[in-house]
Amino acid sequence: MRNSSGIPEDSSVSGHAGATAGKKEITDKFPAFRFENYSYSYPQGEGKALSSIDLEIKKGEFILVNGTTGAGKTTFCLAAAGILNHEYEGTSGGRLEISGREVMEYQDMGEIGSHIGFVFDDADAQLIFTTVEEEVLSGLENRGLDERSVRDKLEEIMNLTEISGLRYRAPHTLSGGQKQRVALAATLASGTECLILDEATAELDTEATEKIIKILSKLKSEGRTIIVVEQKPEEMSGIADRVVIIDDGRISGNYPADEYFRDYNIRKDDIGAEGECAGKIFLNTTDITEKNSDRIVVEFKNVTHNYGKETALDNVSLKIFKGELIAIIGENGSGKTTLSKHINGLLKPTSGEVVVAGINTAGSTVTELAKHAGLVFQNPDTMLFEDSVEKEILFGLKNIGADLTKDPDYINRILDEFGLSGKNNIFPRSMSRGERQRLAIACVTAMKPEIIILDEPTTGLDPEESLRIMNIIRRLAAEGHTVIMVSHDMKIVEKHAGRIIKMEGGKITGDISCSISGVI
Incomplete structure (x- = not known):
């Protein structure tokens, strides 16, 4: 059923995995998340990605997470979703509870996923079916609904996220912004109490971003717990309860939203001034x-x-x-x-x-x-799959038959140009988003x-x-x-x-x- 705002009455959030029937009853007795001196180190990473995290998030809170590139925001979200402890091979310390249970007390990500939905910054990571419609249906069909209810809710969610016209398109043919809306729709199709969005609006235009904010506002009013990573925090100022700042893997600030935004001034960085094309028709x-x-x-x-x-x-x-x-x-x-x-x-x-x-x-x-012609994709992780920075550069060079015997220092010069000196043997996925972006550009540029x-x-x-x-x-x-x-x-x-x-x-x-x- 649709309410006056156009949002399905029982809109719910979850990823594809684990949104199965029979999930355990969750009460308000425990917070949604509790971190106690939590730390995490990636395999092959340089130092700790998260250190001494102490934070409690109540059920129904809307938490905005902000910080510089590479500060640990995505790692924090992966920890909250249980993904680090259940799917990664790194080392964690301290304690993390999800709805009153220690993260490793959950059997697997299937059980956690029945409570938590995750919309990744890389939509390709969660779009696995051959058509857009199938992506959304996958979440609905796991809820044990009758056929009529499934079809009704399918139409509601697709209309809500404005993807009805993409129904029979293959997800890989969509633009980045379209993929993000499909990923959110697939998440809304399943029933969970918590939604985590990691830069999910980064590739959306202004109109689409405003639509997502309206959806999140409605979900918050229904009592959902929402964690959002966003580089432009002012866009969420009207609905956030708290703003958590992460710096170098640590929480450096934890503010009530009204206090944070009262003193907040959008930073006028070196890019901020309008260029000479500003205002042209x-x-x-x-x-x-x-x-x-x-x-x-x-x-x-x-x-x-x-x-x-x-x-x-x-x-x-x-x-x-x-x-x-x-x-x-x-x-x-x-x-x-x-x-x-x-x-x-x-x-x-x-x-x-x-x-x-x-x-x-x-x-x-x-x-x-x-x-x-070299193409650097929207998300650098789409391009990076080797186990070291140097191998990433070498992969493209080998594909075009480049001969490095006459210039053995070529890769080091490329890395130096892109601010990656000395990172030859680093695992690319352990680097910050900005470093990975520079590496992706370096891989293409190296082929000249x-x-x-x-x-x-x-x-x-x-x-x-x-x-x-x-x-x-x-x-x-x-x-x-x-x-x-x-x-x-x-x-x-x-x-x-x-x-x-x-x-x-x-x-x-x-x-x-x-x-x-x-x-x-």
Whole structure:
């Protein structure tokens, strides 16, 4: 049943795993979470990821977790969800209780998962079915509901999260923001008392983020316990009860939300000032001069791309030149990611042509195109799978047949350029999000492609790390690389992009040049 706000009356939250019938009764006698001098160290990590955590979270509280990139926020969430103790091979100390029971008293993650839902910052980690509808149905079918109730709630949740139009799409074909909404829908489909969201709104546009906040507000009113990691805390100021600050694996602040936000000033970092493109009106026509037509490195010629019956790119024509730093903007599902995946051959046009470095992508392999166009995905963990930083760099170089015998110090120089000196043997997953992002960019840059595509390069990063990433990106453009970034962060775009392309409904609706110092 739907109430006046449009939210299912018994909306509930859980991940795919463990949302089974027969869960134990939970009362308000115990807090939702209690950490007592809790610590954790990852295998192959450098030192403790969490240290001396003492924190109690009551049932029904909305806790906002904030801190710099690499401070330990995600590790804290993984601990609260029981994942560190049950699924990871690291070392923990102290005590962690979930609803009055010590974390290891639970049989497995299946039992814990019947109480706690987790929406990861990497939606790909929890989307496992062949269609969007199946993702949502998987949670509903585990609740023991009759067939009519399952179908009714399916429609309610899909409408609520605005994914009904994606019903038969394969999750891997969706944009980052669309994937996050599907992951949340799948979580809402199952019944739990607690929801943990780790940067789950980072890849959403403003409108989608506001919708998620409304959903969370309703869930809070129903008595759910909610923990949210968010780099832009002001967005949650209206519904948070407390703000917990994590710094270097420790809790450095624990404030009532009204006190925290009363004194809160959005930090005016070096990125904050508007760039010279700020305030310009997007025109419905391309406003890019072609005086350097001999420098074209990418050209889309009347390109259309369909996912089944849905058109993701609609007759797009576009020329991109050597040394440009381009930002592609637009709401979730506007076609940004689909466009970028055509440049390195991950997608091929349904009709039309894409020419990259003089090569028609239709007749080329991804490996061949990787020598000319490298793609850094939204979440660096999608790209990192080796057991050391050095092996990650080597993987791409070997794929393109690079010979390092004449330059044995090449990898060390690359790591130095990206602020990763001395981390050759470090396990990539033990590094901070910002370090992993820099490593992902380093892996692509090491192959020396003419074109570098970055999908949401500053997602989930604090302002200082975002600036560091953008300085790297600007340097690459100044060195002659063509850099194309997909971004929702208009502060970043307006400050750093030399050209902004706006997309809506699979079409380019705006294309403007910007006078930005330091960009070719």
